[in-house]
Amino acid sequence: MPSIDYDSAANVTERLEQRLVESLTGEANVSRRTVLGGFGVAGSAAVGLGSSRTSASSDHEDEDEHGNFGAVGEYRDLDFDPHEFLTAFNIGDSGQDNVPQQVYEEDGRTVREFEFTAVDTTITIAPGVEFQAWAFNGQVPGPTIRAVEGDLIRVKFTNLGRHAHTIHPHLKNLNPRMDGIPQNGPGVLNTGESFTYEWIAQPAGTHFYHCHSLPLKEHIHRGLYGTIIVDPDPERVSENPRDYVNYPGPITDNFQDQLVEEARSRNHEYAENDAVNEMVMVMNSFDTNFDGGNEVYAVNTRAFGYGVGGTDGNGNWTAGETKRPIQIDKNERQRVYLSNSTEFDLINSFHTHSQFFDYYDHGTTLTPTLKNVDTIMQCQAQRGILEIDYSDHDPGLYMFHAHQSEFAELGWMSFFEVV
Amino acid sequence: MADKTQNSTTDSGVPAENEVTQPLGLPRWVSALLPIVLLVLVLGVFAFTSPLAGVQSGEPLPDVTVTHTTLPSDETVVLHVTNNGPESVTISQILVDEAYWDFQVEGAGGDQTLAPMESAQIVIPYHWNPGWDLEVALVLSDGATFHNTIVAPSQSPGFSLSLLGTLAVIGLFVGVIPVALGMLWFPYIKTMSDRWLHAVLLFAAGVLGFLAFDAGFEAFELAERVPGAFEGNLLVVFGIFGALLLVQAISAWREGRVDAGDSRASSGLWIAYLVAVGIGLHNLAEGLAIGSSFALGRVSLGAFLVIGFMLHNVTEGPAVVAPVARGKRPSLKHFVALGVIAGAPVILGGWIGSLAYSPTIGAFFLAIGVGAILQVNWEIARMVRDAGGRVASATNLLAFLLGLSVMYVTDLFVAL
Numbered sequence: 001m002p003s004i005d006y007d008s009a010a011n012v013t014e015r016l017e018q019r020l021v022e023s024l025t026g027e028a029n030v031s032r033r034t035v036l037g038g039f040g041v042a043g044s045a046a047v048g049l050g051s052s053r054t055s056a057s058s059d060h061e062d063e064d065e066h067g068n069f070g071a072v073g074e075y076r077d078l079d080f081d082p083h084e085f086l087t088a089f090n091i092g093d094s095g096q097d098n099v100p101q102q103v104y105e106e107d108g109r110t111v112r113e114f115e116f117t118a119v120d121t122t123i124t125i126a127p128g129v130e131f132q133a134w135a136f137n138g139q140v141p142g143p144t145i146r147a148v149e150g151d152l153i154r155v156k157f158t159n160l161g162r163h164a165h166t167i168h169p170h171l172k173n174l175n176p177r178m179d180g181i182p183q184n185g186p187g188v189l190n191t192g193e194s195f196t197y198e199w200i201a202q203p204a205g206t207h208f209y210h211c212h213s214l215p216l217k218e219h220i221h222r223g224l225y226g227t228i229i230v231d232p233d234p235e236r237v238s239e240n241p242r243d244y245v246n247y248p249g250p251i252t253d254n255f256q257d258q259l260v261e262e263a264r265s266r267n268h269e270y271a272e273n274d275a276v277n278e279m280v281m282v283m284n285s286f287d288t289n290f291d292g293g294n295e296v297y298a299v300n301t302r303a304f305g306y307g308v309g310g311t312d313g314n315g316n317w318t319a320g321e322t323k324r325p326i327q328i329d330k331n332e333r334q335r336v337y338l339s340n341s342t343e344f345d346l347i348n349s350f351h352t353h354s355q356f357f358d359y360y361d362h363g364t365t366l367t368p369t370l371k372n373v374d375t376i377m378q379c380q381a382q383r384g385i386l387e388i389d390y391s392d393h394d395p396g397l398y399m400f401h402a403h404q405s406e407f408a409e410l411g412w413m414s415f416f417e418v419v
Numbered sequence: 420m421a422d423k424t425q426n427s428t429t430d431s432g433v434p435a436e437n438e439v440t441q442p443l444g445l446p447r448w449v450s451a452l453l454p455i456v457l458l459v460l461v462l463g464v465f466a467f468t469s470p471l472a473g474v475q476s477g478e479p480l481p482d483v484t485v486t487h488t489t490l491p492s493d494e495t496v497v498l499h500v501t502n503n504g505p506e507s508v509t510i511s512q513i514l515v516d517e518a519y520w521d522f523q524v525e526g527a528g529g530d531q532t533l534a535p536m537e538s539a540q541i542v543i544p545y546h547w548n549p550g551w552d553l554e555v556a557l558v559l560s561d562g563a564t565f566h567n568t569i570v571a572p573s574q575s576p577g578f579s580l581s582l583l584g585t586l587a588v589i590g591l592f593v594g595v596i597p598v599a600l601g602m603l604w605f606p607y608i609k610t611m612s613d614r615w616l617h618a619v620l621l622f623a624a625g626v627l628g629f630l631a632f633d634a635g636f637e638a639f640e641l642a643e644r645v646p647g648a649f650e651g652n653l654l655v656v657f658g659i660f661g662a663l664l665l666v667q668a669i670s671a672w673r674e675g676r677v678d679a680g681d682s683r684a685s686s687g688l689w690i691a692y693l694v695a696v697g698i699g700l701h702n703l704a705e706g707l708a709i710g711s712s713f714a715l716g717r718v719s720l721g722a723f724l725v726i727g728f729m730l731h732n733v734t735e736g737p738a739v740v741a742p743v744a745r746g747k748r749p750s751l752k753h754f755v756a757l758g759v760i761a762g763a764p765v766i767l768g769g770w771i772g773s774l775a776y777s778p779t780i781g782a783f784f785l786a787i788g789v790g791a792i793l794q795v796n797w798e799i800a801r802m803v804r805d806a807g808g809r810v811a812s813a814t815n816l817l818a819f820l821l822g823l824s825v826m827y828v829t830d831l832f833v834a835l
Contacts, residue, residue, distance in 0.1 A: 132548075132551075162548075163546055164546075214518070215515065215516055215518045215520075216518070217516065217517070217518065218516065289552075290551055290552035290553075290554075291552075292516070292517060292554070
């Protein structure tokens with residue numbers, strides 16, 4: 001390492017910080033990464049290096065002697081983009097290209113039909129680390145299905161994997177043949193076999209689906225799981241408000257209106273829903289060495305996928321190409337559909353830094369089950385809705401992560417970048 | 420004076436007259452049988468009266484070993500288990516990756532109970548994945564568990580003529596051909612001076628010495644997987660000493676014949692055959708290793724590995740023929756016989772290893788090889804000494820070292 005002049009380095013840092021602040025408050029067109037790239041170049045120029053790398057950690061010679069934390073390198077496999085996945089809802093008439101789907105009426109009921117295939121594939125779970133996965137439509141987590149309360153969800157499922165699979169929905173399902181377990185209905189579907197599952201979208205909330213073949217541990221942790229969101233029907237809420245609250249007292253008109261309003265904001269068919277930024281997050285993990293313990297943890301599969309590209313540990317950071325924070329608009333309400341598919345560990349958790357949120361366990365109520373908390377925990381298959389408001393916060397980086405330090409350090413550490 | 424003489428006789432040895440005197444005037448055979456009869460009586464009393472019944476503290480612990488596993492198809496896992504404990508055990512349940520799973524016990528007389536020293540196969544219908552480790556556990560009737568990890572599973576080849584053919588071809592290449600090629604050095608060795616011939620013999624001893632260590636370590640390693648009831652480590656010790664002492668006894672008998680004037684017994688050919696037998700036993704073990712790797716579905720016998728084996732084994736050729744470099748050249752049929760004895764066991768070992776693999780057999784053959792080799796080295800040293808050479812001359816010691824080194828280097832190529 002070349003010797004450096006700390007005073008001049010400090011001056012450069014200050015100047016660059018000033019520029020960064022200007023760029024964020026001023027020109028909206030300038031992409032953050034451009035600024036940070038320039039930041040890196042200037043930083044390295046200051047210490048006499050010609051490098052144009054955008055990683056802050058390699059540019060700052062006053063780097064922390066303790067070394068820096070995080071997975072090394074960027075993701076090369078661009079088939080799956082965790083940032084795109086956050087908002088990829090399949091509602092029947094629009095959704096992902098890899099999920100053939102349609103919407104139609106049948107016997108007075110809206111039917112949302114999806115084609116699912118189970119395949120054996122390889123996914124990237126940390127930079128350079130591949131995992132042999134079993135996946136619905138080639139992706140882990142599987143496609144997010146979204147319907148409205150009372151709709152019929154019809155899933156035409158074909159198993160193209162080497163092993164026998166099923167799809168088991170965590171819905172209130174009145175027909176045991178449709179439960180997607182080996183002991184019932186069509187049982188497991190062997191390679192090449194197909195079956196059409198039909199489930200009524202109920203109750204409103206955020207739900208979990210997964211393969212129920214045995215051995216269960218293997219079939220779940222290899223990647224066969226995903227989210228089903230059932231939007232509440234405001235009309236039904238208006239008629240049966242009591243179904244949507246965990247509250248025994250009288251329901252006033254005002255309270256009823258409040259519940260209907262919340263239902264409209266949850267329902268993707270209503271304009272009120274557009275004002276909310278909705279994100280799907282599945283807390284998952286991967287056992288790469290068959291020891292019955294996980295080596296990689298993440299939300300939405302990729303370790304540090306919503307982390308930073310690099311940091312010098314002195315408060316400076318850069319976004320990477322593939323590892324970068326989730327950018328959110330401070331004036332928008334944030335809603336996270338969170339579920340936990342973690343295998344081998346008893347619980348997983350979600351903790352926000354400098355922030356408290358409302359939590360709706362299973363999303364089946366329209367009033368929070370936990371009000372104003374900054375940490376919640378979920379066992380496997382548990383899920384819930386988080387409503388987060390950053391409107392009071394200054395722009396910048398706000399961390400969220402599992403508050404099992406082990407999970408966080410093994411990849412489940414993420415950031416919102418509030419702009 | 421006469422008394423003193425008698426005393427000194429008594430001091431130096433028992434007079435023959437006293438030796439035959441039996442107590443109470445009983446015949447000789449009675450005193451030979453008496454201890455045995457008494458032992459049977461005591462055992463009988465012990466068995467019928469159980470005098471130590473109250474002393475018993477707890478029960479002996481169950482001990483079951485999974486000696487090896489085979490994967491005949493991608494839907495089946497077979498565990499080969501042996502009960503090592505003093506009591507019978509019942510395998511009540513099987514866990515695969517910490518989940519209770521379907522299974523059948525075969526070869527235990529129709530039930531799931533294994534008597535002491537009894538072996539059986541546990542057949543588990545399980546759709547395993549190539550390369551994905553499987554952790555299986557036996558759950559006994561008392562809840563005790565015995566775990567075994569199948570690392571990176573891959574399908575076992577099973578029995579087929581084509582497999583035997585493949586192993587024969589491999590054996591030919593890694594065993595017979597290199598040894599035969601090595602023996603072609605014979606005419607050159609014949610022209611050597613005594614000093615260099617002795618160096619070659621010591622080189623051969625170095626080669627064999629390396630093999631002894633190689634096989635010895637492997638035998639003890641394998642012994643860890645021998646079911647506890649068979650005392651793997653002691654079995655290896657027994658194998659080594661057994662082979663060493665047996666071959667040495669034959670050798671001593673041969674010397675007796677030489678002293679009695681049998682010219683055939685005195686030739687170097689005898690030692691050459693001993694060397695060939697020693698190397699043959701070693702190669703048998705090598706074949707077992709190759710065959711069992713096949714049986715366990717863990718073989719990538721690339722060209723590199725075969726080349727490694729050939730380089731490794733070509734040095735065994737001169738070791739076989741060096742002892743016959745002096746005197747009349749033996750007839751060609753002896754050379755063929757030497758080559759076959761030394762090299763062909765690779766094929767035999769491959770077959771045994773692939774068909775009837777068990778760590779017990781493997782460890783025992785390896786141990787026999789070690790014992791035979793040690794005896795051969797002893798024999799080579801005597802041969803050099805008898806020819807008027809000095810075993811520990813600088814040249815010879817360096818030649819021995821060279822033998823060790825060449826084997827070490829070529830051994831790096833043959834990691835199975």
